[in-house]
Amino acid sequence: MASGSQQSVANITSGISPSEIPIHTSSQAVERHNSSQTVIQPHEDSSNSNSESAVADKKKSTALGISKGPQNSKKAPWGVKWRSSSWFITTVVTLGVTTDILTYTIVVPVLPYRLQVLNYHNISALTSWLLFAYSIGILVCTLPVAYFFHKYPYRRSPLIVAVLVLEVAVILFMTINAYWVMVLSRFIQGASSTVVWSVGFALICENVEEKHVGRQIGFAYSGVSIGLTIAPPIGGALYQHVGWHAPFIFCIIVLAVDLIMRLFVIEQKDLRKWEEQNHDSTQTESKTSEQEEKRVKSAEIPTNQLDNPDDPSPKPVNSSEIEQENSESSQSGTGNQVSSDTSITSDSEKKEEVVELSGWKVITTMVKSGRGMTGFWVTFLYGLIIGLFEPSLTLRVQEVWHKNSDFVGLIYLAAAAPTFISGPIIGALADKYGSEFIMLPCLIFALPWLPLMMLKKSLAGFIVLFALAEVALQCASGPAGLEVTLVSRQTPGISEIHQFAAMNIAFAASSAIGAVIGGQMYDHISNGWLAICWFAFALTLVSLPLPFIFSGNKPLYRRWIHRNKSIEDKSEENRSEEHQTQTQTQTQTQAQSAATTEVIYS
Secondary structure, three states: OHHHHHHHHHHHHHHOOHHHHHHHHOOHHHHHHHHHHHHHHHHHHHHHHHHHHHHHHHHOOOOOOOOOOOOOOOOOOOOOOHOOHHHHHHHHHHHHHHHHHHHOOOOOOOOOHHHHHHHOOHHHHHHHHHHHHHHHHHHHHHHHHHHHHOOOOOOOOHHHHHHHHHHHHHHHHOOOOHHHHHHHHHHHHHHHHHHHHHHHHHHHHHHHHHHHHHOOOOHHHHHHHHHHHHHHHHHHHHHHOOOOHHHHHHHHHHHHHHHHHHOOOOOHHHHHHHHHHHHHHHHHHHHHHHHHHHHHHHOOOOHHHHHOOOOOOOOOHHHHHHHHHHHHHHHHHHHHHHHHHHHHEEEEEHHOOOOOOOOHHHHHHOOOHHHHHHHHHHHHHHHHHHHHHHHHHHHHHHHHHHOOOOHHHHHHHHHHHHHHHHHHHHHHHHHOOHHHHHHHHHHHHHHHHHHHOOOOHHHHHHHHHHHHHHHHHHHHHHHHHHEEEEHHOOOOOOOHHHHHHHHHHHHHHHHHHHHHHHHHHHHOOOOOHHHHHHHHHHHHHHHOOOHHOOOOOHHHHHHHHHHHHHHHHHHHHHHHHHHHHHHHHHHHHHHHHHHHHHHHOO
């Protein structure tokens, strides 16, 4: 019986016609079907048991979906909703910005003390070169990173690699005391940070609704304030009370948390691919099961129901009919494929029409615009002045007031803490009233505090003056990103990753130049701190015309010109009205005199 059932199944699957199949009664068919199941079932169980061990390991490795995002599986990845949500992606990028600023700033208050312990000389100059190496890493790698990941839109993988490289750089800087290794590790650290500032913000723009992009980017930028606020006091306190390795171990722990967060990210494009693959596989399995069901039922129909048209049960299906259906389905699939190929071709033609600009071409194109040039210059000015003070502020506080590293960290905390409040307020005011009413007043407000920082009488007064100057410059640079964004949206060939890369280059170049200039001035000029303060004042003063002439939709210069023109127009209108009134009066007087004369003669 088992051999007969196997022969029957073999005849069905070999494609012979139903007339060649032996016809049995209903009980015989059922018995044959049951016997075929008893023979085939153990074979299927053995094959399933062999494949379960191979699939089990794969399920374990991709259970959380963190190796390559969503896999080709019927079951959705764990936590797919919150892992692909806009808020989780924004949180990951914000943490990445915070860790980048943290690892950069945490060494600023402790580097001079560390170099003194290692018996180096010209401490300010050596500190400035270490800060310069970080900025040069950003400057050199930003354009290649932006160009490559604009052409090949990978987002999650480079963010994971970047945080691993950053961990290696931190370990090198912590463990090896050779100065050239310190410089190399700072360069690597700057190179890895370019991924966060270009690819990370592009990840937000691509996975967030357009109407919420500005809000989410604002939250991501808050990572700068968080890093600047917590890094100096933590670094100074850990170095003072625990030792040189403590600040960097703290950074390694934070970077490990950042790595775990990046591993859990699921991009919207990966989620869509997973949904499409599972939809296609489900359709294929349903079609296969329907065809197999038809074939089995055709072999089990009793003889007395083969030619009965009134019987509702399914009729035996000829293999030629099945082949015809398969050919029709394949033809329809071919038609769909042709239409899909046509749509793909049209999409590719549209993509070919997109303008492609090189990295430097992006910068030069945006600088040609007055608003873009102003945004870049104000960002450059902010980085330049911050770079001037970074290698020299610690030495100034130590020289005049004899304070250690943990107190210097508190000075940076006092300067960075107000940005938590000022940043969102300045952004809201710029959106409501325009950048022209923010950038110029903030630059003017920063002018008096810069030369007053030369005073030595009060440490508390020095801290307040430094905080006022830094907050004013930070508020002036806040709308600069909005100016560059508006220019880039009006320029074909410039994407979000280009925009953030260009802003990153401006800040990196300025902070590198400022660090070198500040360090050299403090070490090689008799009163280096005085020279630094006056140099920062002069830079701010000569920068005032740019936001006055170019910033905003309607710059203050145009408003002032139009106001004068409107005043002149009104005065001319008033003079013309007076002239018309005088003319009418004279005409009336002449008419009255003529009428009087006529009456007299009459």
